Amino acid sequence: MRVVIVGAGQAGAALAAKLRALGHDGEIVMLGDEPAPPYQRPPLSKAYLLGEMEEDRLWLRAPEFWADSNVELRLGQAVTAIDPTAKTVTVGGEALAYDHLALTTGSTPRRLPAAIGGSLEGVYTVRTLADVDAMRGEFQPGRRVIIVGGGYIGLEAAAVGAKLGLEVTVLEMAPRILQRVAAPETSDYVRALHQSHGVKVLESTGLDRLVGDDRVEGALLKDGRQIPADFVIVGVGITPNTHLADEAGLEIDNGIATDELGRTSDPAIWSAGDCASFPWRGGRIRLESVGNAIDQAEAVAANILGAGAAYEAKPWFWSDQYDLKLQIAGLNMGYDRIVTRRGEGDVASFWYYRGADLLAVDSMNDSRAYMVGKRLIEMGKSPVPEVIETAADLKPLLKG
Known part of the structure; x- marks a missing residue:
């Protein structure tokens, strides 16, 4: 079984690596339009731009990993078309056949x-x-x-x-x-x-x-x-790269629309990462984050191999500015109340509630608040807001 991955970013790399980790011994071909091997994007606007990180430290894997894992990595080659009927992608003038196709095409800045x-x-x-x-x-x-x-x-x-x-x-x-x-x-x-x-x-x-x-x-x-x-x-946002999917007749809905398994409207084509939207709590969302790119891609890899397990997103994000480490857990859509927790100096966290339900937390230089908030959200627990404001230690809330 040949799996072709279009897009050699965070999601594409995670998907290829997970396929091998799960025991897939068929062909894997990963196609990237950039000349560089799969690399981290978050440090680009931080440590790399500051000159504090060398280029080779951006690589997601050592260059020899892909060859050692028998992943055919074709760089600097843009895919120009998908033919779902023939089950081929066109790259460099060649029609490359696939059994399963994964679109991890990412996004483009506006x-x-x-x-x-x-x-x-x-x-x-x-x-x-x-x-x-x-x-x-x-x-x-x-x-x-x-x-x-x-x-x-x-x-x-x-x-x-x-x-x-x-x-x-x-x-x-x-x-x-x-x-x-x-x-x-x-x-x-x-x-x-x-x-x-x-x-x-x-x-x-x-x-x-x-x-x-x-x-x-x-x-x-x-x-x-x-x-x-x-x-x-x-820096005015990004647009999901959906043109290949759109031209191939796949359903587009705020990105390449997938079901809960990561499969598109074509049963042989899958999608993950910034370009993909998926079912979420009765609606549909698209997440632009490293965490989602990795988790969703790994779920798709398992489902390509027949796991049949719905992807359960656990949103988290971060941003580094000066000495600030801003960590975010959950999604704050629909919040109607903010609960503020102050620590010493520049430590603070802001907790998003809708009614009595905890939705998300923004933590500023407060990794403990972030970790507790993330766990609470994933467990479906919502402490009384007054406890968040006044508790000396948040950790016991995980047991309550």
Whole structure:
């Protein structure tokens, strides 16, 4: 049985490795459009951009792992078509047959339209190794950078810029940074952190266009102000890579739609990672995280081999900014109350409730709160909010 994996990122690598770990001895072919072997993306906007991590430390596996595991790794080759009837993918002009096909195609960062300066030299996005390599030389002390978008990627890049001595301005169109993903309490904490490092955070601030002839020179705001810049980083979200699946006639619903096993609308085609949506508590979600990419891919690997086990997502995320380790467990959709727990110094956690139900927790430099919160959510336990606020030790809540 030949399994072909399209996408050589975190999900694709996890899926291939899990197939072998579960005893699959048939062919595995992993196709990646980037020239680099499977690598970690989170450090790109943090340690790698700071120069604290060498390229070879990004690799998910040592280069010899793939050959030793008899995984055929084809890099720098984009798949251009899928033929579900013939059960082939087209890559490098070749029709490659599969018995099972796994789409782990990831996502693409949204870019600013060319009409408002998005194609000017000196305008970058943060997604691939090549993206970060292209911008690293821009990070020189005293230079001015504008970050368009106050989400986690943009804020991580802002932290790197501030640590390296740049003049950093964050533009956020919404009333507050992190508005789409976090409570006002988390936004307030993170905003204050950046401001303490000299970052200008401009919220409720719309971008009219970037200015410059061939190279960006600044940004013209909707209110008429103009801010100079030596370069710009755009962090306004990502789009799941669904074009191959769409052209092949697969169902698309906020990503490549899968069932609870990870199978698409074609029984021989599976999907996992940023590009895949799946059933969740009566609805459908798509998770953009390393944890989901690994867990979902490993579940798909088992189901390709006949396990027949539904994927049970256990969402968790993290972000590193300056000395802040922000850890998030659960999904905060539909929350109606925030419970705040303060520790010493800069330690804090924010607990999301809907009615009496605990949904999620954001922990700031508080790994214990994160671990307890994650366990509680996974166990379906919801402590009384007042206990979260006042308990000297949260760990006993796991036994109650």
